[in-house]
Amino acid sequence: MFIKIKSKAFNNAIPTEVSPILGIKVPQINILGSIVRIVPLTGDSTLTAQDEPISNTIHLNMNTRQVAPKYRFLRQQGLRPSRHLPDALIIGVKKSGTRALLEFIRLHPGVRAAGCEVHFFDRHYNKGLAWYRQHMPPTIEGQITMEKTPSYFITREAPRRVFQMNPSTKLLVVVRDPVTRAISDYTQAKSKKHDMKRFEELAFTNGSAGGVVDTNWGPVKIGVYSKYLEHWLELFPMSQLLFISGERLVADPAMEIARVQDFLGLKRVVDEKYFYFNSTKGFPCLLKSEERSSPHCLGKTKGRNHPHIDESAIDRLRKFYRPFNQKFYHLTGINFEWP
Numbered sequence: 573m574f575i576k577i578k579s580k581a582f583n584n585a586i587p588t589e590v591s592p593i594l595g596i597k598v599p600q601i602n603i604l605g606s607i608v609r610i611v612p613l614t615g616d617s618t619l620t621a622q623d624e625p626i627s628n629t630i631h632l633n634m635n636t637r638q639v640a641p642k643y644r645f646l647r648q649q650g651l652r653p654s655r656h657l658p659d660a661l662i663i664g665v666k667k668s669g670t671r672a673l674l675e676f677i678r679l680h681p682g683v684r685a686a687g688c689e690v691h692f693f694d695r696h697y698n699k700g701l702a703w704y705r706q707h708m709p710p711t712i713e714g715q716i717t718m719e720k721t722p723s724y725f726i727t728r729e730a731p732r733r734v735f736q737m738n739p740s741t742k743l744l745v746v747v748r749d750p751v752t753r754a755i756s757d758y759t760q761a762k763s764k765k766h767d768m769k770r771f772e773e774l775a776f777t778n779g780s781a782g783g784v785v786d787t788n789w790g791p792v793k794i795g796v797y798s799k800y801l802e803h804w805l806e807l808f809p810m811s812q813l814l815f816i817s818g819e820r821l822v823a824d825p826a827m828e829i830a831r832v833q834d835f836l837g838l839k840r841v842v843d844e845k846y847f848y849f850n851s852t853k854g855f856p857c858l859l860k861s862e863e864r865s866s867p868h869c870l871g872k873t874k875g876r877n878h879p880h881i882d883e884s885a886i887d888r889l890r891k892f893y894r895p896f897n898q899k900f901y902h903l904t905g906i907n908f909e910w911p
């Protein structure tokens with residue numbers, strides 16, 4: 573079992589053993605007769621990374637005075653946390669379950685992730701890779717660095733930019749029935765702007781389901797997954813992409829996370845024991861995480877109630893998406909079985 577303990581309990585003559593998860597040596601001590609291995613530690617705001625050279629890796633400025641005791645201990649053991657550009661990205665799709673995926677996969681001790689959406693490949697590209705790397709969490713050897721920004725999937729320049737950073741970057745794409753995704757997207761926008769028009773008025777050019785689908789409206793446009801996927805496939809082989817069903821991530825998170833761990837080359841650590849179904853929320857929640865040891869769900873903005881949408885509008889949108897969905901199934905080799 574891995575547990576986290578305070579560094580002052582250690583001395584310098586600490587034996588190590590190879591972690592079965594990380595494949596690297598981790599310190600091991602005896603506390604009250606129990607052998608305890610020490611987990612790779614989490615990020616710490618006391619760390620600074622000033623005056624760094626531009627290279628693939630940033631070694632944190634581990635000046636003894638500045639460094640928290642736990643990092644000082646890691647350094648004594650030859651484990652120097654440093655920030656790296658991401659090895660894997662959750663590139664989308666907005667409102668499909670990208671936050672759930674990130675929170676679930678970062679339960680794995682071999683994964684460290686940026687907590688917020690960094691928006692490097694869309695909004696902040698001109699700030700450069702050194703800036704991007706600064707936004708990554710410190711990792712020790714063997715840990716994977718990840719980030720999620722759902723708008724990358726639809727950003728025209730993003731595939732080329734990611735490729736230029738590292739053509740081996742692994743890409744994860746969560747997808748959900750484009751009709752419910754559009755409604756979810758609309759629900760989020762409406763939560764910020766209460767006088768927003770009805771969904772039906774925005775989704776069709778003449779304001780009703782009898783009219784033409786407005787493909788310029790963001791919530792509709794984003795659901796044409798095949799169009800955006802083609803841009804990524806111009807540069808990345810299919811073997812570097814993993815598609816996760818947003819519906820299955822809710823119905824059976826352990827199964828989807830098993831696929832993700834396999835894809836990332838990680839030992840299967842996160843399994844059904846990490847999840848429970850919260851019937852009030854109607855979603856799977858976590859029994860514990862690195863930050864919280866008690867059961868908890870994702871925040872209030874995940875799993876919102878959707879407004880009622882006219883059946884005719886839903887039918888019309890389903891018809892609209894059908895050929896694009898078929899193309900997407902064909903490209904990915906997966907039948908997502910959206911209605």
Ligand SMILES: Nc1ncnc2c1ncn2[C@@H]1O[C@H](COP(=O)(O)OS(=O)(=O)O)[C@@H](OP(=O)(O)O)[C@H]1O
Pocket residue numbers: 665666667668669670671672722755756757759818821822855856857869870873874875876877
């Ligand atoms: N476990 C769990 N808990 C809560 N919510 C979950 C979960 N798994 C998937 N989802 C679905 O995630 C939807 C939000 O998707 P994203 O996280 O990609 O949204 S965002 O693009 O980052 O805003 C969110 O959409 P809404 O239901 O419309 O709120 C959920 O349906």
